[in-house]
Amino acid sequence: MAFKDYIRERFFPHIWCPGCGHGMVLKGMLKAVEKLGIDKNNIVMVSGIGCSARITGYVDFHTLHTIHGRALAFATGVKISRPELCLIVPMGDGDALAIGGNHFIHACRRNIDITAVIMNNRIYGMTGGQYSPLSGIGKYASTAPYSTIENKFDIVKLAETAGASFVARTTTYHIREMIDILCMAISNKGFSVVEIFSQCPTYFGRKNELKTPTDMLNYFKDNTTPIGSKVKEANPELIERGVFINSSMPEYCEEYDKIVAKAKKNTEV
Amino acid sequence: MAKKVLKEHIINKDWCKGCGICVFFCPKNVLELDKEGKVFASRPKDCICCKQCELMCPDFAIEIEVQ
Numbered sequence: 442m443a444f445k446d447y448i449r450e451r452f453f454p455h456i457w458c459p460g461c462g463h464g465m466v467l468k469g470m471l472k473a474v475e476k477l478g479i480d481k482n483n484i485v486m487v488s489g490i491g492c493s494a495r496i497t498g499y500v501d502f503h504t505l506h507t508i509h510g511r512a513l514a515f516a517t518g519v520k521i522s523r524p525e526l527c528l529i530v531p532m533g534d535g536d537a538l539a540i541g542g543n544h545f546i547h548a549c550r551r552n553i554d555i556t557a558v559i560m561n562n563r564i565y566g567m568t569g570g571q572y573s574p575l576s577g578i579g580k581y582a583s584t585a586p587y588s589t590i591e592n593k594f595d596i597v598k599l600a601e602t603a604g605a606s607f608v609a610r611t612t613t614y615h616i617r618e619m620i621d622i623l624c625m626a627i628s629n630k631g632f633s634v635v636e637i638f639s640q641c642p643t644y645f646g647r648k649n650e651l652k653t654p655t656d657m658l659n660y661f662k663d664n665t666t667p668i669g670s671k672v673k674e675a676n677p678e679l680i681e682r683g684v685f686i687n688s689s690m691p692e693y694c695e696e697y698d699k700i701v702a703k704a705k706k707n708t709e710v
Numbered sequence: 711m712a713k714k715v716l717k718e719h720i721i722n723k724d725w726c727k728g729c730g731i732c733v734f735f736c737p738k739n740v741l742e743l744d745k746e747g748k749v750f751a752s753r754p755k756d757c758i759c760c761k762q763c764e765l766m767c768p769d770f771a772i773e774i775e776v777q
Binding site: 445448453454455457458459461463465616617642653654655658 | 724730766770
C-alpha cells in the first residue's frame with residue numbers, strides 16, 4: 442500500500458502555512474506506518490487542539506479530534522477498552538506540555554502502550570504566535586516583544602524522569618531518521634515519546650531571524666548532533682538527537698488484565 | 711544497482727504552496743518556482759531520481775516517477 446492511500450485526499454491542500462514542518466511530520470508518520478505494514482483499520486490517531494492537532498483530519502485511520510491538552514486522556518480510554526489497536530497521539534509543544542502537562546507526565550508514568558509524537562515548533566502558531574513553554578530564553582514572540590525570560594522544558598529529560606519506556610528526539614530536516622525513529626516508537630510496547638523539531642516559519646521564524654522554511658531547516662541541521670558524537674564535546678551548545686531510552690517495562694494494559702484476572706479469581710472462591 | 715531513469719516529475723500545482731523547500735534541497739538544481747510561485751522542473755534532464763524533493767515536500771505536491 443502506498444503511503445498516499447493513507448490520506449484523505451478530499452481535504453487537501455492542507456491548512457498549514459507554506460513550508461510548515463507539520464506536513465513533513467505527517468509524511469514521516471505515514472511512511473513509518475507504511476513501512477511497518479499496519480492495517481489502517483487498526484490505527485487510532487487522537488489529537489487535541491492546535492496547528493499540529495489538525496493532522497488527524499488528513500489521515501484515513503480511525504481519528505479523534507478532542508479537547509485541548511487532553512488527547513492523551515482520550516487515547517488512554519481508547520487503549521484500555523480496545524488494547525489490540527495501535528494508538529498514535531500527535532501533539533504540539535503547547536498542547537503536550539502546557540495545557541496537557543499533567544496528562545503527559547502521568548501517561549509516561551503509567552507506561553501505557555501509546556506513541557506520543559510531540560511536534561515542537563516552540564510557539565502557539567494557530568492563535569497568533571504566543572510564546573510556549575518550549576520557546577526558551579531570549580526568543581521573540583507576539584506576547585514577548587522584548588524577548589522571553591522563561592526557561593524551557595527539556596522534553597526528553599522530562600519524559601525520561603516521568604518513566605516513559607521509549608524516548609527519542611529528531612527534526613524535520615532529518616526526515617529519514619524521523620521515519621526510522623517513528624517505526625521504533627510505534628513498535629515499542631509501552632509509552633513512547635518522540636520529540637520532533639518542526640519549523641514554524643510564519644510565527645517563530647519571522648520573529649527570530651529565520652525568515653524562510655529553508656533557514657529553519659538549516660538551523661536544525663547546524664544546531665543538532667547525533668547522541669555521543671565528538672562534535673558535542675567541542676560545542677556543548679548542540680542539541681542531541683536520536684534514541685535516548687529504549688527499555689522494556691511492564692505495560693499498563695497487560696498489568697490491568699492481570700489485576701482483572703486476580704480479582705475474578707478472588708470472587709470465585 | 712541500475713541507474714534510475716526519470717520518467718516524469720508529477721507536480722500537483724493545486725497543492726503546491728511555493729515554500730521552496732524542494733528547490734533548495736534538490737542536489738542537481740532541477741527545480742524552480744514559476745511566476746505564480748509554484749514549482750516546475752526546469753532542467754528535468756539533470757534529475758538523478760534521489761527523491762529528496764518527494765520526501766521533503768510538506769504539501770505532498772511533488773512525486774518522481776521512475777522508468
